Amino acid sequence: MLLQIKIYAIAILYALGAIFMLLFPPRNFLRSGAKLSALRSSSAGLTYDHYLSHQEILDLCEQISKTDPDLANMVELEPKTAQNRTITALELRSDSQTKKPGILIVGGKFIIIKICLDGMAWGVPNALLELADRLLHDSNYQAPFFNDYDWYLIPLANPDGLTFTQAIRDNKPVNASTWSANLTAREGTRPDAWHKNMEKDDSHPCFGVRVNRNFAYHWQDDHAHRPDRCSQAFPGPRPFSAREAQAVRAYVDRLDRRVQLAVHLQPSYEAKKDLLLYPWRYTLRAQSNQQTLQAIGERAARHSRLPDGRIYEVHQGSAERVVAGSLSDYLSGVVGAELVYLLQPHHQLYPNYTDTDVLESFVNRAMLAILSLVRAWRKSEKTNTLSFFGTEVEF
Ligand SMILES: *[C@@H]1O[C@H](CO)[C@@H](O)[C@H](O)[C@H]1NC(C)=O
Ligand SMILES: *[C@@H]1O[C@H](CO)[C@@H](O)[C@H](O)[C@H]1NC(C)=O
Ligand SMILES: *[C@@H]1O[C@H](CO)[C@@H](O)[C@H](O)[C@H]1NC(C)=O
Ligand SMILES: *[C@@H]1O[C@H](CO)[C@@H](O)[C@H](O)[C@H]1NC(C)=O
Numbered sequence: 299m300l301l302q303i304k305i306y307a308i309a310i311l312y313a314l315g316a317i318f319m320l321l322f323p324p325r326n327f328l329r330s331g332a333k334l335s336a337l338r339s340s341s342a343g344l345t346y347d348h349y350l351s352h353q354e355i356l357d358l359c360e361q362i363s364k365t366d367p368d369l370a371n372m373v374e375l376e377p378k379t380a381q382n383r384t385i386t387a388l389e390l391r392s393d394s395q396t397k398k399p400g401i402l403i404v405g406g407k408f409i410i411i412k413i414c415l416d417g418m419a420w421g422v423p424n425a426l427l428e429l430a431d432r433l434l435h436d437s438n439y440q441a442p443f444f445n446d447y448d449w450y451l452i453p454l455a456n457p458d459g460l461t462f463t464q465a466i467r468d469n470k471p472v473n474a475s476t477w478s479a480n481l482t483a484r485e486g487t488r489p490d491a492w493h494k495n496m497e498k499d500d501s502h503p504c505f506g507v508r509v510n511r512n513f514a515y516h517w518q519d520d521h522a523h524r525p526d527r528c529s530q531a532f533p534g535p536r537p538f539s540a541r542e543a544q545a546v547r548a549y550v551d552r553l554d555r556r557v558q559l560a561v562h563l564q565p566s567y568e569a570k571k572d573l574l575l576y577p578w579r580y581t582l583r584a585q586s587n588q589q590t591l592q593a594i595g596e597r598a599a600r601h602s603r604l605p606d607g608r609i610y611e612v613h614q615g616s617a618e619r620v621v622a623g624s625l626s627d628y629l630s631g632v633v634g635a636e637l638v639y640l641l642q643p644h645h646q647l648y649p650n651y652t653d654t655d656v657l658e659s660f661v662n663r664a665m666l667a668i669l670s671l672v673r674a675w676r677k678s679e680k681t682n683t684l685s686f687f688g689t690e691v692e693f
Contacts, residue, residue: 414564417459504528565645579615597674
């Protein structure tokens with residue numbers, strides 16, 4: 299009799315448990331359900347196997363957000379560029395329905411990844427869209443990278459500059475200073491480097507502003523005299539004169555101080571020089587959380603060893619070169635993002651456009667470094683780890 303009552307009681311408890319699970323499914327259970335469109339187990343090669351043009355990037359962002367509207371959202375930034383191109387952001391959120399009573403809620407973790415504002419970073423949009431593709435569709439990337447964080451990607455923030463350098467890639471190279479100043483030297487040639495946008499000023503033959511020197515945080519603090527209009531470092535006539543910088547500022551302001559980790563992905567064009575830098579860039583003075591930035595950076599560098607065995611050099615940006623008005627200083631000094639990194643994997647100037655091995659190598663190095671940064675940050679916060687007989691186990 300007593301045994302029967304016990305069995306009934308246990309059965310009722312189980313039934314209640316099952317009903318509870320159905321009514322309030324845990325977050326990860328819901329997430330791994332049918333809502334994920336096409337889940338792969340692993341990805342061998344690249345999904346995007348050629349350098350993407352601005353139009354292709356727009357089309358892909360639109361396609362991704364239409365295919366997975368619950369998880370991905372495309373935002374058009376304002377204003378448009380000088381040549382009337384749209385800058386887009388791609389937002390990935392695994393948890394759009396925040397009212398779910400999940401047990402494993404890990405608090406608001408927000409990540410923002412940005413693109414280089416440089417006109418020569420052909421591989422960067424590929425790296426960010428490839429990352430978006432893996433986060434959405436590759437089961438190896440779902441936990442922990444997608445489920446616990448929101449991702450905000452701006453795959454291409456200088457579409458005019460990139461379109462320009464891609465279009466003239468086959469021309470004969472000429473020193474960029476000469477090319478800028480001498481109109482006849484421009485015929486049928488290309489500048490040997492182009493890091494600016496395409497904003498024209500009718501009163502001057504030289505054009506373009508280095509967008510990553512145009513942000514309003516200690517703008518121009520590194521130069522006694524304003525660099526010349528023809529220089530690749532020209533920071534603009536005033537802070538936030540460049541439309542690209544205005545668009546990025548407006549977008550970041552809209553995110554409203556939720557940014558905890560910001561990564562500005564920008565190539566290093568020097569061979570054997572792969573850098574992971576943090577603010578400040580405009581001064582040799584150290585950040586208040588310099589030790590945390592260094593520790594997370596070093597951990598990330600150890601986990602993203604380069605194919606030839608080297609690791610990223612990790613240090614404060616100004617130790618490399620003093621540069622004012624850059625995006626990373628703005629994100630740290632004005633937006634107040636806790637952790638800001640400038641990630642610089644090596645990328646050639648004008649790489650062989652048809653050589654997919656070079657592209658694949660860049661994309662893989664960039665993605666590995668970004669994910670290693672997230673892992674290192676996670677580890678530093680001990681998010682989702684349990685101490686199990688003295689060993690830390692991640693779940
Ligand atoms: C800019 O592009 C939009 C479409 O993307 C078009 O409607 C608009 O007329 C263009 N503006 C200029 C000044 O060309
Ligand atoms: C290009 O020319 C400028 C000015 O003449 C010079 O300072 C610079 O070193 C040159 N750059 C290269 C890559 O030769
Ligand atoms: C401008 O470039 C052309 C063609 O390269 C050259 O012949 C000319 O001397 C240059 N002019 C100046 C002022 O450097
Ligand atoms: C560019 O890469 C392609 C494919 O790897 C190769 O066939 C071609 O010779 C390369 N071109 C140059 C100029 O190196």
